[in-house]
Amino acid sequence: MERVLMKGNEIIGEAAIQAGCKLFFGYPITPSTEVIEYLSANLPPKGGTVLQAEDEIGAINMCYGAACTGNRVLTASSSPGISLKQEGISFAAAVELPMVLVNVNRCGPGLGGLGPAQSDYFQSTKGGGHGDYRLIVLAPSKAQELYDYTMEAFDLADQYRNPVMVHTDGFLGQTMEPVVLKERPQAPDVNKDWIVTGAKNREKRILASYSLTNEVGEANNIAWENKYKEIQDKEQRWESFHTEDAEYLLVSYGTTGRICKSTVLNARKKGIKLGLIRPITLWPFPEKGIKPLLNQIKGILTVELNTGQMIEDVKLAAECKVPVKLYRRQGGMLPTEDEILENLEKIFQPEESGEVRN
Amino acid sequence: MKKVFERTKGLSDAHFTFCPGCTHGTIMRLIAEVMDELNIIEDTIGVSPVGCAGFCQDFFTCDFVGAAHGRAQAVGTGIKRSLPDKMVFTYQGDGDIAAIGTQHAIHCAARGEKITSIMVNNAIYGMTGGQMAPTTLEGMKTTTSPYGRDPISVGMPMDFPKIIANIPGAVYVASVSVDSPKNINKAKKAIKKAFQVQQAGLGFALVSVLSTCPTNWGLSPVDSLKWLRENMLPIYELGELKETEEVKSL
Amino acid sequence: MPKAIVLEKYCKSCRLCVDICPMKIMSITEKTNERGYFVATCIDQDKCTGCTLCATVCPDVAIEVYK
Numbered sequence: 001m002e003r004v005l006m007k008g009n010e011i012i013g014e015a016a017i018q019a020g021c022k023l024f025f026g027y028p029i030t031p032s033t034e035v036i037e038y039l040s041a042n043l044p045p046k047g048g049t050v051l052q053a054e055d056e057i058g059a060i061n062m063c064y065g066a067a068c069t070g071n072r073v074l075t076a077s078s079s080p081g082i083s084l085k086q087e088g089i090s091f092a093a094a095v096e097l098p099m100v101l102v103n104v105n106r107c108g109p110g111l112g113g114l115g116p117a118q119s120d121y122f123q124s125t126k127g128g129g130h131g132d133y134r135l136i137v138l139a140p141s142k143a144q145e146l147y148d149y150t151m152e153a154f155d156l157a158d159q160y161r162n163p164v165m166v167h168t169d170g171f172l173g174q175t176m177e178p179v180v181l182k183e184r185p186q187a188p189d190v191n192k193d194w195i196v197t198g199a200k201n202r203e204k205r206i207l208a209s210y211s212l213t214n215e216v217g218e219a220n221n222i223a224w225e226n227k228y229k230e231i232q233d234k235e236q237r238w239e240s241f242h243t244e245d246a247e248y249l250l251v252s253y254g255t256t257g258r259i260c261k262s263t264v265l266n267a268r269k270k271g272i273k274l275g276l277i278r279p280i281t282l283w284p285f286p287e288k289g290i291k292p293l294l295n296q297i298k299g300i301l302t303v304e305l306n307t308g309q310m311i312e313d314v315k316l317a318a319e320c321k322v323p324v325k326l327y328r329r330q331g332g333m334l335p336t337e338d339e340i341l342e343n344l345e346k347i348f349q350p351e352e353s354g355e356v357r358n
Numbered sequence: 359m360k361k362v363f364e365r366t367k368g369l370s371d372a373h374f375t376f377c378p379g380c381t382h383g384t385i386m387r388l389i390a391e392v393m394d395e396l397n398i399i400e401d402t403i404g405v406s407p408v409g410c411a412g413f414c415q416d417f418f419t420c421d422f423v424g425a426a427h428g429r430a431q432a433v434g435t436g437i438k439r440s441l442p443d444k445m446v447f448t449y450q451g452d453g454d455i456a457a458i459g460t461q462h463a464i465h466c467a468a469r470g471e472k473i474t475s476i477m478v479n480n481a482i483y484g485m486t487g488g489q490m491a492p493t494t495l496e497g498m499k500t501t502t503s504p505y506g507r508d509p510i511s512v513g514m515p516m517d518f519p520k521i522i523a524n525i526p527g528a529v530y531v532a533s534v535s536v537d538s539p540k541n542i543n544k545a546k547k548a549i550k551k552a553f554q555v556q557q558a559g560l561g562f563a564l565v566s567v568l569s570t571c572p573t574n575w576g577l578s579p580v581d582s583l584k585w586l587r588e589n590m591l592p593i594y595e596l597g598e599l600k601e602t603e604e605v606k607s608l
Numbered sequence: 609m610p611k612a613i614v615l616e617k618y619c620k621s622c623r624l625c626v627d628i629c630p631m632k633i634m635s636i637t638e639k640t641n642e643r644g645y646f647v648a649t650c651i652d653q654d655k656c657t658g659c660t661l662c663a664t665v666c667p668d669v670a671i672e673v674y675k
Binding site for chain 1: 370399400401402403405406412415416418419420421422423424425426429432433434435436437438439440441444461462464465
Binding site: 359360361362363364365369374376377378381382387538542543572578580583 | 624663668673
């Protein structure tokens with residue numbers, strides 16, 4: 001298998017092609033633009049379609065239309081652009097359309113800046129648009145995961161008939177790293193007897209989310225709720241790093257999840273039994289990764305690039321059994337591995353008993 | 359004795375949920391008959407909007423996708439780009455296409471998107487109960503212009519098909535009315551041509567249809583048609599506003 | 609003989625057929641359909657010319673015409 005050096009956003013584009021994505025609709029916005037650029041150059045020669053829409057609202061609704069026909073479709077944008085797409089994402093969730101959305105996060109509210117941030121965690125995991133729906137949200141922390149998770153996002157979208165978001169940032173999107181361009185794994189065998197392709201030799205189909213009958217409305221919501229519960233049950237994913245004997249735990253994803261691995265190794269050199277849970281699915285949040293550790297750990301530090309968003313889910317998972325604290329940088333700034341450790345030590349004052357060999 | 363007028367198989371058995379006398383039903387009949395005559399019912403995917411027009415998804419016998427308010431042409435674009443061999447049409451009210459969805463309408467035309475759009479202009483927002491539309495006439499009273507549309511504050515009504523006709527990618531733009539049998543027949547011809555333009559892959563086609571809203575105009579269905587003739591026809595010029603040479607030779 | 613048949617379940621009593629009929633033979637009756645509308649009917653089929661104007665203007669596609 002080929003190992004190549006590619007920019008993060010281009011890796012997303014290549015993964016989409018490998019996953020059999022047929023259509024891309026988008027609108028340029030830094031720091032996600034290389035996705036549409038890469039696909040503009042590389043998808044049409046393979047028989048796919050790339051269309052630069054009039055705006056983000058147009059792009060997401062084009063995805064909505066294409067998804068109704070059963071073809072794999074992708075859009076990519078960055079925070080303000082994702083805000084514009086929220087109406088369409090809500091509609092796609094309601095019609096249960098498989099599609100993949102990439103948010104290469106910018107920082108801050110408003111136009112904000114381009115540096116790495118996780119300020120859209122709430123937007124990605126708590127609905128974002130109107131109504132009561134959930135996206136499956138995957139958070140890569142390195143180039144290979146950008147590739148692997150993007151490919152898998154298409155399968156999950158098809159499997160659950162639900163939009164799936166790849167939640168990344170400008171640091172990962174703009175960095176060149178080696179990646180192995182694996183072949184597409186076997187796509188799941190999914191039922192497509194709901195798509196619209198013209199009512200030939202069958203009853204007509206309507207794909208819409210309009211219901212003025214409250215009884216129907218409630219039944220729809222219960223059906224969606226059951227699907228979300230199934231996803232929560234089956235699809236929580238995380239990476240455990242030195243958690244077996246951990247007395248303290250970092251919880252961090254994406255770019256900071258990657259930095260936190262160094263923090264864990266440095267802490268262990270100082271004799272602090274530190275571990276890391278790196279959520280891979282932000283929704284469903286991997287509480288199953290945290291709960292079994294609650295009886296052995298003395299404190300949890302979430303490391304985030306926002307004012308503290310994921311910490312709310314970590315606290316729910318911790319069930320008030322251990323203190324959960326936050327260390328965060330914002331506005332495009334990244335913490336160093338040392339400053340994370342310094343803050344962990346300041347907050348929890350762990351005993352340092354010589355190097356832990358584990 | 360033979361049937362010279364019957365319900366087309368382009369329409370389902372469902373009764374229209376519109377108010378009595380609302381000409382949405384007439385326009386939908388024309389579209390359904392055109393689809394039947396062109397033998398494309400099984401190859402067509404309609405896109406329904408938000409507003410009274412949104413109910414249309416229940417009345418046709420072709421596949422349908424329901425769009426968010428104003429997004430029908432973006433959704434139609436996605437369907438057409440995914441299935442270029444299928445026929446795609448949008449059915450939208452004046453508020454949907456000429457207010458909240460203006461950007462999609464203009465760029466759909468600019469791209470020469472090979473879809474057909476039907477715009478229903480009744481100069482008012484019907485579903486929400488009679489608010490001002492981009493097409494509301496000067497001085498016309500609505501619940502959000504209770505003293506009459508004031509051009510100094512909110513501008514003059516938009517003649518939307520004329521705006522679209524200026525865009526190169528729009529190859530066929532017609533403005534028609536369903537106020538009389540003669541105009542209804544002309545409207546059908548325009549709708550048919552707009553579908554044929556798509557079949558021939560020539561570009562974007564728009565048919566704007568002047569329609570009534572007896573309930574929110576506060577008039578009887580018969581008086582509504584009279585009001586349309588006396589007040590809307592002088593403002594919204596009827597006719598084929600744009601027809602490229604290729605379309606003419608169809 | 610030409611005739612105009614009203615499909616009663618679709619009729620909404622809007623009177624557009626009554627207004628347009630050149631022979632003035634369409635009328636709203638006292639009979640109601642399942643939705644409570646007084647339905648239109650042709651009150652003098654002998655005079656019907658089968659011109660289809662009533663069906664053309666009917667916004668509920670509730671009239672069929674034979675000729």
